[in-house]
Amino acid sequence: xxxxxxxxxxxxxxxxxxxxxxxxxxxxxxxxxxxxxxxxxxxxxxxxxxxxxxxxxxxxxxxxxxxxxxxxxxxxxxxxxxxxxxxxxxxxxxxxxxxxxxxxxxxxxxxxxxxxxxxxxxxxxxxxxxxxxxxxxxxxxxxxxxxxxxxxxxxxxxxxxxxxxxxxxxxxxxxxxxxxxxxxxxxxxxxxxxxxxxxxxxxxxxxxxxxxxxxxxxxxxxxxxxxxxxxxxxxxxxxxxxxxxxxxxxxxxxxxxxxxxxxxxxxxxxxxxxxxxxxxxxxxxxxxxxxxxxxxxxxxxxxxxxxxxxxxxxxxxxxxxxxxxxxxxxxxxxxxxxxxxxxxxxxxxxxxxxxxxxxxxxxxxxxxxxxxxxxxxxxxxxxxxxxxxxxxxxxxxxxxxxxxxxxxxxxxxxxxxxxxxxxxxxxxxxxxxxxxxxxxxxxxxxxxxxxxxxxxxxxxxxxxxxxxxxxxxxxxxxxxxxxxxxxxxxxxxxxxxxxxxxxxxxxxxxxxxxxxxxxxxxxxxxxxxxxxxxxxxxxxxxxxxx
Ligand SMILES: [Mn+2]
Numbered sequence: 001x002x003x004x005x006x007x008x009x010x011x012x013x014x015x016x017x018x019x020x021x022x023x024x025x026x027x028x029x030x031x032x033x034x035x036x037x038x039x040x041x042x043x044x045x046x047x048x049x050x051x052x053x054x055x056x057x058x059x060x061x062x063x064x065x066x067x068x069x070x071x072x073x074x075x076x077x078x079x080x081x082x083x084x085x086x087x088x089x090x091x092x093x094x095x096x097x098x099x100x101x102x103x104x105x106x107x108x109x110x111x112x113x114x115x116x117x118x119x120x121x122x123x124x125x126x127x128x129x130x131x132x133x134x135x136x137x138x139x140x141x142x143x144x145x146x147x148x149x150x151x152x153x154x155x156x157x158x159x160x161x162x163x164x165x166x167x168x169x170x171x172x173x174x175x176x177x178x179x180x181x182x183x184x185x186x187x188x189x190x191x192x193x194x195x196x197x198x199x200x201x202x203x204x205x206x207x208x209x210x211x212x213x214x215x216x217x218x219x220x221x222x223x224x225x226x227x228x229x230x231x232x233x234x235x236x237x238x239x240x241x242x243x244x245x246x247x248x249x250x251x252x253x254x255x256x257x258x259x260x261x262x263x264x265x266x267x268x269x270x271x272x273x274x275x276x277x278x279x280x281x282x283x284x285x286x287x288x289x290x291x292x293x294x295x296x297x298x299x300x301x302x303x304x305x306x307x308x309x310x311x312x313x314x315x316x317x318x319x320x321x322x323x324x325x326x327x328x329x330x331x332x333x334x335x336x337x338x339x340x341x342x343x344x345x346x347x348x349x350x351x352x353x354x355x356x357x358x359x360x361x362x363x364x365x366x367x368x369x370x371x372x373x374x375x376x377x378x379x380x381x382x383x384x385x386x387x388x389x390x391x392x393x394x395x396x397x398x399x400x401x402x403x404x405x406x407x408x409x410x411x412x413x414x415x416x417x418x419x420x421x422x423x424x425x426x427x428x429x430x431x432x433x434x435x436x437x438x439x440x441x442x443x444x445x446x447x448x449x450x451x452x453x454x455x456x457x458x459x460x461x462x463x464x465x466x467x468x469x470x471x472x473x474x475x476x477x478x479x480x481x482x483x484x485x486x487x488x489x490x491x492x493x494x495x496x497x498x499x500x501x502x503x504x505x506x507x508x509x510x511x512x513x514x515x516x517x518x519x520x521x522x523x524x525x526x527x528x529x530x531x532x533x534x535x536x537x538x539x540x541x542x543x544x545x546x
Contacts, residue, residue: 056309057302058094058278059295060132060254063323064122065097067286070258073333074106076286078118080326085125087315087322093129094278095165098122099158100133102392104141108483108490116161116479123162130191132165133158136392137177138455142486143393143417145425147458148180150465154482155184167225167256169195171394174427175215176453182219193254194221198228198241199349199389201382203431206241213245213253223252223277228267229391230351231258231290235270243274252277258290258351262341265293265301272307283319285327289339290351296320348375349382349390350399358399370406377402384437385421386429397421411437414444424450461485 063084068076088096099119107113123131138145140154155166166185170177178194185192194216196209213224226233226241233241238255245253255271257264257280268279280292287294293301296316302308327334337359345351350358362368378390381402388394397417404413414437420426422433422441442448450457465484466476474480474495483491 057272057307060095060280061093062097063283063286067282070291072330074102075333089126089128095130095132097132108487119161130164135168137170147461149460149462151180152184153478157479159188159190165191167193172427191222193223195225195227197389201387203387210244217249225254228257231260233267235266238267239270239274242271242276246275254278256280259288260290260345261343374406384434386433387431425454
């Protein structure tokens with residue numbers, strides 16, 4: 001084993017400060033730095049992995065979701081996935097991540113596909129392996145909060161199409177934003193996986209994450225995923241965190257990381273030593289870099305380890321060859337910047353896919369030369385917004401605000417989503433938000449910060465959504481209603497009459513094509529488009545998650 005236990009380790013000694021980053025500007029931090037209090041002490045027992053020492057670690061495969069989301073702007077089509085399905089299904093992966101995250105947005109916005117039909121098709125093509133999806137809690141697969149009835153309907157529809165494991169996260173780790181989704185998944189008889197979004201900051205400690213894990217189990221989650229979306233977790237911390245969780249909870253624990261900074265393979269290895277039940281891998285070339293470690297590479301890393309899983313090198317090689325062809329087909333959306341290991345992410349914590357996309361965004365804003373300045377502003381903005389983890393949608397919110405601060409001066413323009421964070425509309429922030437900024441936000445909006453669960457303020461919407469669909473002449477099904485709630489324009493485009501059909505009726509004005517042409521700017525992902533009106537000018541900003 002990598003890690004002996006020469007001394008008892010106490011987790012409250014481990015504050016997760018991450019890399020020291022240079023601070024932009026000369027002004028002191030706007031927040032008084034919260035004190036990291038002495039939290040409950042405990043020591044590790046003598047054994048390294050006291051579950052089943054010889055039980056192989058389970059591998060989950062992400063190539064059909066996070067793999068291409070991280071390395072090819074989520075552009076893999078269902079048609080490109082299907083030829084790989086028989087081999088993927090036969091390899092004995094614990095789960096295949098096939099849906100959720102940005103795939104639903106991408107299906108509608110770029111690929112002209114009905115995402116629920118994709119799920120049904122993939123379920124039929126991959127009948128043996130459990131399907132897994134990424135769900136953003138109360139945000140479903142969008143960027144703002146939805147009422148409980150929409151969240152519940154979405155889960156029901158996904159379960160009916162064959163989704164098995166729902167990996168549910170909240171960007172602020174506010175469990176109040178997970179409750180509805182967890183209950184809906186349990187009611188549907190499916191597997192609810194609660195997520196700990198891993199990040200580093202002066203207010204985050206291993207102990208805080210362990211407490212969150214215990215809370216997730218108590219909430220009824222069937223398993224826990226440590227989601228390291230920006231690839232920040234170092235091996236020793238991974239070991240400490242996973243081991244601590246395994247000692248406190250009875251449900252399985254998964255580690256999900258990205259190789260953006262080159263840490264994921266080693267972090268996984270340490271987690272395997274610590275007793276992690278499963279880890280997420282992908283398949284080259286939709287692996288490594290900003291994606292998950294490649295399956296073959298991870299198995300090779302575990303060579304000689306008692307927990308190395310059995311594998312089928314020939315089938316894996318065949319898949320690798322197949323996906324190499326798909327990667328070439330998606331060349332417009334891939335980038336060497338995503339493929340290489342880049343330690344920048346350790347400093348700025350910006351998820352890898354967002355980093356490359358952000359470069360393009362700044363160029364579009366004529367701010368290409370301001371990249372470093374904006375990156376330096378990100379930790380400062382994050383601190384002022386209560387040290388929120390950077391994951392969709394908070395990564396976009398912090399990135400956009402940092403850009404505005406650099407462009408117009410600090411806090412001269414406060415974006416609406418940043419205001420909503422300050423007002424508590426996304427949930428409880430890990431640290432306190434900057435008091436002056438909060439005052440500014442309250443003055444500007446005439447609203448007070450809310451302390452309760454934001455979704456409690458939202459009226460049920462399903463009936464209204466169905467009425468809207470009916471008024472447009474579309475079928476008023478639950479599936480279309482939840483898509484209409486999140487992606488009204490994109491859904492309308494998919495169902496717009498084809499140009500050929502309208503040619504006779506209105507030849508002068510053809511309808512929008514069902515399959516929009518791919519965006520001309522290379523890896524522009526299916527990110528949120530913010531239209532920021534500043535000083536009378538509209539600035540479109542878009543960034544994407546990893
Ligand atoms: Mn990920």
